[in-house]
Amino acid sequence: MKKMKIFEPAMCCPTGLCGVGVDPELLRMSTVLETLKKHGVIVDRFNLSSAPAEFIADQTINTYINEKGTEGLPAVMLDGKIVITGRYPANEEFAKLLDLPESVLGKQKKSGSGGCGCKGGCC
Known part of the structure; x- marks a missing residue:
């Protein structure tokens, strides 16, 4: 099985789902995961x-942060290689x-197409 890791910028809590203004994309991520x-x-x-220790221990993400800074986060790694940034x-x-069937997560609704209307996709 493939191994995926997501390295995220600093947030107030591990999922970013705290406070009054919850980011719909973080809510989607929690649901997907x-x-x-x-x-x-x-x-x-x-x-x-x-x-923070995970960012130091993983040499690939450590190098990425040292070169690009935290502005490039989130960074998605698959089997030790960065495949998506920002x-x-x-x-x-x-x-x-x-390598999963799309039916596992369903189709993501797009804004303005009768979906949820959240910026960048559905909540």
Whole structure:
């Protein structure tokens, strides 16, 4: 099974789902990762403020941060290689990267197409 890690910028809590103004993309990420977990797929998620040691211990992400800074986060790694930076994968990308059927996560609704209307996709 492929191993995916997501390295995120510093947030107030490990998931970023605290406070009054919850980012819909972080809510989507939590939902996607929980759905994957129910299907036996574990994606490790590291927040710079709550898991800084992971950023130091992983040589690939450490080099990336030293070269690009934290502005390039989130960074998604698959089997030790950075495959996406500056954004989270769409549902379809998760399925493709992890060799899963798209039906596991369903189609992501787009703004303005009768979906949820959240910026950048559905909540």
